[in-house]
Amino acid sequence: DVKVTQSSRYLVKRTGEKVFLECVQDMDHENMFWYRQDPGLGLRLIYFSYDVKMKEKGDIPEGYSVSREKKERFSLILESASTNQTSMYLCASSLRTLYSPLHFGNGTRLTVT
Amino acid sequence: DAKTTQPTSMDCAEGRAANLPCNHSTISGNEYVYWYRQIHSQGPQYIIHGLKNNETNEMASLIITEDRKSSTLILPHATLRDTAVYYCIVRVDSGYSTLTFGKGTMLLVSP
Numbered sequence: 001d002v003k004v005t006q007s008s009r010y011l012v013k014r015t016g017e018k019v020f021l022e023c024v025q026d027m028d029h030e031n032m033f034w035y036r037q038d039p040g041l042g043l044r045l046i047y048f049s050y051d052v053k054m055k056e057k058g059d060i061p062e063g064y065s066v067s068r069e070k071k072e073r074f075s076l077i078l079e080s081a082s083t084n085q086t087s088m089y090l091c092a093s094s095l096r097t098l099y100s101p102l103h104f105g106n107g108t109r110l111t112v113t
Numbered sequence: 114d115a116k117t118t119q120p121t122s123m124d125c126a127e128g129r130a131a132n133l134p135c136n137h138s139t140i141s142g143n144e145y146v147y148w149y150r151q152i153h154s155q156g157p158q159y160i161i162h163g164l165k166n167n168e169t170n171e172m173a174s175l176i177i178t179e180d181r182k183s184s185t186l187i188l189p190h191a192t193l194r195d196t197a198v199y200y201c202i203v204r205v206d207s208g209y210s211t212l213t214f215g216k217g218t219m220l221l222v223s224p
Contacts, residue, residue: 004156033211043157043214050209058211090156098206099145104156 003027004105006091012111019078021108023091029103030096032074034058034066037088037107049074050096081112117201122219125195131188133218135201138182145206146177148186149214150197157200157214160186191222 007022025032033048035058045058047066055066063085067075074093078085088109092102118136125131137146148160161168161175163184168175174187188195200217204210 031209035214042216045211045213048211059213092156096209099162101147101159101162102149102157102212104158106154106156 004091004093004103006089006105006108008108009106010109010111012113013078013081014113015082017078017081017112019081019110019112021076021078021089021091021110023074023076023093023105024072025074025093025103026072027093027095027103028071029093030071031094031100032068033092033094033102034064034074034076035090035092036060037090043090046076081110083112086110086112117203117215119199119201119215119218121216122221125188125191125220125222127193127222127224128190131191131195131220131222133186133188133199133201133220134183135186136183137201137203140181140203141205143205144203146175146181146184147202147204147212148173148175149200149202149212150195151200151217152194152197160199191220193222193224196220196222 004025013019034046035043037043044060049055049068065077088107090107092104094100094102147162149157151157163175177184198217
């Protein structure tokens with residue numbers, strides 16, 4: 001079974017802090033994704049990566065950056081956390097082949113106070 | 114990607130078939146229909162996908178109309194653990210495709 005592991009289930013940070021959300025997958029997937037999920041807004045794509053050191057902006061990249069130094073690891077960085085970044089963050093991965101489904105982690109619930 | 118329309122919520126009795134509809138009237142010829150679900154406090158889970166033929170796997174069946182403007186996900190014998198939000202997504206498929214999630218249908222399976 002594919003496993004996508006997010007480093008923390010719950011995280012509480014203060015406004016202005018630099019925050020790192022880590023995601024690791026164990027199936028040698030080329031593609032990795034970061035989404036955030038908010039009530040009434042659904043899942044929205046922040047950033048994605050097709051390969052090591054490559055990144056693409058999703059629909060809402062503002063206030064975020066990402067890092068992909070190794071194939072299995074994709075990090076989401078909040079340079080200066082703000083209260084409007086309080087959300088559920090979901091990481092996903094997939095093969096870079098046709099019809100390959102996305103496999104999601106169970107999420108990190110981040111609260112910025 | 115084509116837009117989809119799903120009912121906000123549906124109810125189903127345990128043991129009965131759950132039929133979840135999805136309208137995608139603007140779907141183009143090279144767009145696939147995907148279904149995912151999200152159980153509370155978990156990440157979304159892939160269920161099934163198809164282009165124009167009906168598909169079945171161990172989790173569900175997918176029925177796509179001949180004109181491809183709508184589809185139905187069928188859970189043949191719903192259990193309480195099938196209570197979740199179900200997302201219907203249409204997209205062009207390539208190795209570089211992302212997923213755009215709508216609001217989905219909240220399916221409540223009751224005893």
